[in-house]
Amino acid sequence: MKSIKDKIIWITGASSGIGEELSYQLNEQGCKLIISARREKELNRVKNNCTAPKNVSVLPLDLGNFEQLENMPEKAVSFYGKIDILINNGGISQRSLITDTKFEVYQQMMNINYLGTIKLTMQTLPYFTRQKSGHFVTVTSLMGKFSSPYRSGYCGAKHALHGFFDSLRMEHEKDGIDVTLICPGFIQTNIAKNALTGDGSLQKKEDDATKNGITAHQCAKEIIRAVEKKKFEAYIGGKEKYGVYLKRFFPNLLHKTVLKSSVR
Ligand SMILES: NC(=O)c1ccc[n+]([C@@H]2O[C@H](COP(=O)([O-])OP(=O)(O)OC[C@H]3O[C@@H](n4cnc5c(N)ncnc54)[C@H](OP(=O)(O)O)[C@@H]3O)[C@@H](O)[C@H]2O)c1
Numbered sequence: 264m265k266s267i268k269d270k271i272i273w274i275t276g277a278s279s280g281i282g283e284e285l286s287y288q289l290n291e292q293g294c295k296l297i298i299s300a301r302r303e304k305e306l307n308r309v310k311n312n313c314t315a316p317k318n319v320s321v322l323p324l325d326l327g328n329f330e331q332l333e334n335m336p337e338k339a340v341s342f343y344g345k346i347d348i349l350i351n352n353g354g355i356s357q358r359s360l361i362t363d364t365k366f367e368v369y370q371q372m373m374n375i376n377y378l379g380t381i382k383l384t385m386q387t388l389p390y391f392t393r394q395k396s397g398h399f400v401t402v403t404s405l406m407g408k409f410s411s412p413y414r415s416g417y418c419g420a421k422h423a424l425h426g427f428f429d430s431l432r433m434e435h436e437k438d439g440i441d442v443t444l445i446c447p448g449f450i451q452t453n454i455a456k457n458a459l460t461g462d463g464s465l466q467k468k469e470d471d472a473t474k475n476g477i478t479a480h481q482c483a484k485e486i487i488r489a490v491e492k493k494k495f496e497a498y499i500g501g502k503e504k505y506g507v508y509l510k511r512f513f514p515n516l517l518h519k520t521v522l523k524s525s526v527r
Pocket residue numbers: 275276277278279280281282299300301302303305324325326327352353354355356375402403404405446447448449450451452453454455457473476
């Protein structure tokens with residue numbers, strides 16, 4: 264296992280939750296960071312809360328603005344001369360039944376969670392192939408491995424990320440490129456508050472499951488361990504992570520279990 268120490272790491276979704284925690288822990292381990300999200304003020308807050316803020320550069324971006332993403336890797340590389348790891352972590356969730364959900368909400372789920380991440384990855388790929396090394400770490404979700412009610416658009420977008428990144432890993436292994444897919448379960452962050460409801464407005468309130476999940480601190484710790492081990496996939500959370508194995512070996516049982524849990 265190679266240590267992550269001293270790596271140059273670009274993190275999206277770094278203004279809150281898992282990305283914020285990753286920033287603190289990676290900064291503490293001596294990494295140089297480029298931190299991205301839409302809210303510059305929050306990114307500066309995260310930078311100033313880091314142990315070594317001089318090793319943190321702020322690069323605001325909107326994953327839903329594909330044109331803006333075009334030259335972002337060039338800007339990211341300009342801070343320290345290269346990027347070793349891109350952590351695709353930025354994203355938003357959904358809480359609404361299919362019958363209550365506008366088509367535009369599905370578009371937003373795909374644009375931000377899937378297409379924005381793909382765009383950033385595609386623009387970064389030439390840098391990684393040229394330097395014959397690079398690690399794409401993408402935070403999907405357990406909802407990228409199996410589904411639950413109220414999250415149809417989110418589940419679709421997170422499943423799609425697995426399809427894309429499994430192909431990328433196969434096509435670019437020869438270029439020294441690694442791919443790790445991180446699948447968290449319930450983690451205590453603002454994800455539920457920021458989730459879109461059927462009409463596109465924010466849910467603005469906490470879910471019990473998210474509130475009772477593991478901390479973002481614990482999640483970030485486990486993500487770093489998975490990245491160091493260059494794992495293909497990592498499942499992080501409480502007992503919900505066993506849903507991955509139920510889905511694979513006993514899909515009918517998973518179906519019944521998820522429905523019985525009445526998770527919102
Ligand atoms: N918490 C969980 O239970 C859980 C479970 C499974 C997977 N995940 C995944 O973990 C990742 C991080 O989420 P979190 O739990 O830390 O939630 P969070 O606290 O709401 O953080 C989400 C982050 O994504 C950024 N973001 C949202 N929309 C964006 C956009 N259009 N462009 C750029 N950045 C954007 C937000 O920053 P700005 O608002 O400043 O743009 C924020 O930094 C997400 O991909 C999420 O799907 C979370």
